[in-house]
Amino acid sequence: MNWILPTPRGIVFSLTAIGAVGVALINVGLGTALAAASLVGMVFASFLMALFSLYGFSVTRSPCHDGERGAELNMPLVIRNRGFFFRQAVVVSEKIPFAPDGIFRCVLPPMRPRSQVLFERWVPARRRGFFDLKRVTLIGGDPAGLFSRFRIYRLPAEVMVGPEIIKIGQLPMHLEGRAILSPEGRPLGISGSGQEFFGIREYRPSDELRFIHWKSTAAKRKLMVKEFEAGSLDQVTVILDTEKKYVGADPEENNFEFLLKIAGSIFANLSELYCRVQFITFTAGGEKLRIRGDASGIYPEILNALAIVQPGKGRLDELLDYGLELIYPNSIFYCLTMSEDQMVSSQLEEFTANHIEVRWIMAPRNYFPIIDPEQPRVIRKALPEAASGILKPQVVNFNTNLNELLCHEQSEY
Numbered sequence: 347m348n349w350i351l352p353t354p355r356g357i358v359f360s361l362t363a364i365g366a367v368g369v370a371l372i373n374v375g376l377g378t379a380l381a382a383a384s385l386v387g388m389v390f391a392s393f394l395m396a397l398f399s400l401y402g403f404s405v406t407r408s409p410c411h412d413g414e415r416g417a418e419l420n421m422p423l424v425i426r427n428r429g430f431f432f433r434q435a436v437v438v439s440e441k442i443p444f445a446p447d448g449i450f451r452c453v454l455p456p457m458r459p460r461s462q463v464l465f466e467r468w469v470p471a472r473r474r475g476f477f478d479l480k481r482v483t484l485i486g487g488d489p490a491g492l493f494s495r496f497r498i499y500r501l502p503a504e505v506m507v508g509p510e511i512i513k514i515g516q517l518p519m520h521l522e523g524r525a526i527l528s529p530e531g532r533p534l535g536i537s538g539s540g541q542e543f544f545g546i547r548e549y550r551p552s553d554e555l556r557f558i559h560w561k562s563t564a565a566k567r568k569l570m571v572k573e574f575e576a577g578s579l580d581q582v583t584v585i586l587d588t589e590k591k592y593v594g595a596d597p598e599e600n601n602f603e604f605l606l607k608i609a610g611s612i613f614a615n616l617s618e619l620y621c622r623v624q625f626i627t628f629t630a631g632g633e634k635l636r637i638r639g640d641a642s643g644i645y646p647e648i649l650n651a652l653a654i655v656q657p658g659k660g661r662l663d664e665l666l667d668y669g670l671e672l673i674y675p676n677s678i679f680y681c682l683t684m685s686e687d688q689m690v691s692s693q694l695e696e697f698t699a700n701h702i703e704v705r706w707i708m709a710p711r712n713y714f715p716i717i718d719p720e721q722p723r724v725i726r727k728a729l730p731e732a733a734s735g736i737l738k739p740q741v742v743n744f745n746t747n748l749n750e751l752l753c754h755e756q757s758e759y
Contacts, residue, residue: 348400348495348496348497348498349495349496350393350396350397350493350494350495350496351493351494351496352492352493352494353487353491353492353493353494355490355491355492356389356392356491356492356493359385359388359389359392359490359492360389360492362385363382363385363386363388363389366378366381366382366385366386367382367385367386369382370382388490388492389492391488392488392489392490392492392493393488393492393493395487395488395489396486396487396488396492396493396494396495397495399433399434399436399486399487399488399495400436400484400486400495400497401429402427402428402429402431402433403425403426403427403428403433403436403484403497404425404426404428405423405424405425405426405482405484405499405501406423406424406501407422407423407424407479407482407501407503408422408423408424408464410422410479410503410504410505412505412506412507412508413471413505413506413507413508414471414507414508414509414510414511414610415444415471415472415473415474415507415508415509415510415603416471416510417470417471417510418468418469418470418471419468419469419471419505419507420466420467420468420469421440421442421467421469421479421505422464422465422466422467423438423464423465423467423482423501424462424463424464424465425438425454425457425462425463425465426461426462426463427457427458427459427460427461427462428460429459429460430459430460431459432456432457432458432459433456433457434456434486434489435453435454435455435456436453436454436484436485436486437451437452437453437454437484437485437486438451438452438453438454438465438467438482438483438484438485439451439482439483439484439485440479440481440482440483441479441480441481442469442477442479443473443475443477444469444471444472444473444474444475444477444505444507445469445470445471445472446470446472450467450469452467454484471507472598473507473598474507474508474509474603474606474652474653474654475506475507475653475654476504476505476506476653476654477504477505477506477507478502478503478504479501479502479503479504479505480500480501480502481498481499481500481501482498482499482501483496483497483498483499484496484497484499506649506650506653507653508610508649508650508652508653509603509606509607509609509610509649509652509653510603510606510607510610511607511610511611511614512607512611512748512749513611513614514611514615514748514749514752514753515749515753516550516615516753517612517615517616517752517753518753518754519582519619519621519678546559546562546570546571546572547570547571548568548569548570548571549568549569549570549571550571557571557572558570558571558572559571559572581621581622581623581624581673581674581676581677581678582612582616582621582622582623582624582641582677582678582679582680583623583624583625583626583669583672583673583677583678583679583680584609584612584613584623584624584625584626584679584680584682585626585627585665585666585669585679585680585681585682586605586606586609586625586626586627586655586682587605587662587665587682587683587684587685588602588627588628588655588656588657588658588660589657589658589659589660589661589662589684589685590657590658590659592684592685592710592711593657593684593711594711594712594714594715594716595711595715595716596714596715596716596717598717599714599717599744600711600714601684601709601710601711601713601714602657602684602709604709604714604742604744604746605682605683605684605707605709606652606655607748608680608682608707608742608748608751608752609625609652609680609682610649610652611748611752612680612752613625613641613645613648613649613652614645615752616641617641617642617645618642619641620641621640621641622638622639622640622641623638623639623641623644623648624636624637624638624639624672624673625637625638625648625651626665626668626669626672627651627655627665628655628658628660628665629655630654630655630656630658631658632658632659632660634660634664634665634668635651635655636672637651662683662685662690663689663690663693666681666690666693666694666697667693670693670696670697670700673697673700673702674702675700675701675702676701676702677702677703678702678703678705679697679702679703679704679705680705680707681694681704681705681706681707681739682707682709683706683707683708683709683739684708684709684710684711685708685710686708686710686729686739691737694706694737695737698737704737705740706737706738706739706740707739707740707742707751708739708740708741708742709741709742709743710729710741712725712726712727712729713725713729713741713742713743713744714743714744715744723744725743729741
């Protein structure tokens with residue numbers, strides 16, 4: 347599909363040319379005729395240059411890669427100038443739902459005759475989800491800027507944008523002397539735990555100083571410790587709260603998106619280890635969703651679920667009742683919520699009674715205020731202290747460091 351439209355400057359210039367022609371017809375004279383002819387000639391020449399400004403261009407879409415929210419996705423195009431003349435710079439425009447304002451525009455530099463370029467476009471991803479891309483528009487024109495030429499290329503494609511993933515350190519996976527396995531199948535125990543020695547590794551904050559291997563420390567110039575055999579932990583569960591009424595007001599940087607970032611970072615970390623995981627939440631239609639299996643094997647499926655999950659009417663207490671029957675004893679349970687009440691606390695205490703280690707993380711909506719470019723983002727009202735005698739959550743806000751939250755160590759990222 348192709349069309350030509352006048353710009354605001356072109357409308358003014360065209361009206362001026364029409365007026366000049368009218369004046370020349372009324373006041374016949376050489377001067378008025380020359381002025382009218384010049385204006386009409388300029389308008390006509392600009393129209394012709396705009397008409398042929400996109401002649402010879404062909405556009406195809408290079409494979410698009412999936413990405414994550416908060417990053418930039420490369421969405422390259424292969425553009426070819428099949429003509430025998432140089433082509434001036436043109437604008438490449440595409441409706442991309444996850445881009446800022448929903449439309450992404452960039453400038454294609456001038457092209458030589460019979461040339462081809464791989465035009466890379468780095469698009470900021472502001473939204474999660476699966477997105478259908480349909481067409482790309484080239485916008486050309488004349489040097490005077492009187493007319494714009496549009497040419498649409500239908501180039502269907504699909505792109506998935508998952509939640510933001512933060513690279514974190516090693517998650518503390520110790521539970522009653524047990525530990526999760528490394529990618530090689532070795533138990534990642536605390537130094538000194540277990541009976542048999544099987545190697546030297548880098549020091550972690552949870553290690554005891556008496557197990558430092560000084561010779562390796564001197565050789566590598568960083569703290570190294572002796573590690574011993576330990577049992578293995580094979581089950582980690584994450585339950586994600588999706589109740590819409592507790593979601594913050596900011597459309598992009600709210601507490602729900604922060605919990606998705608936590609969940610995605612946890613599963614990304616576990617996907618490199620030897621363990622089984624399960625993810626429990628609500629679908630967009632309000633049905634309970636459960637994904638379980640080997641951490642590395644089902645990681646893509648979990649990412650797909652995290653990309654499309656949206657707040658809804660599903661209640662957290664229903665999820666907890668559902669998960670209570672599915673989470674094995676002697677396992678780790680991450681409960682990601684947006685609210686705190688006595689019922690939730692009581693339900694979580696039932697998990698601890700079943701010898702399940704509960705790691706409760708709560709992201710209140712008041713701790714994720716709307717972003718205002720003219721004012722700093724601050725928390726104006728703190729939560730009241732939780733009553734004594736109940737399981738207390740780790741409360742997070744928009745500025746919480748995930749390394750400190752999940753790994754209990756200072757982040758290097």
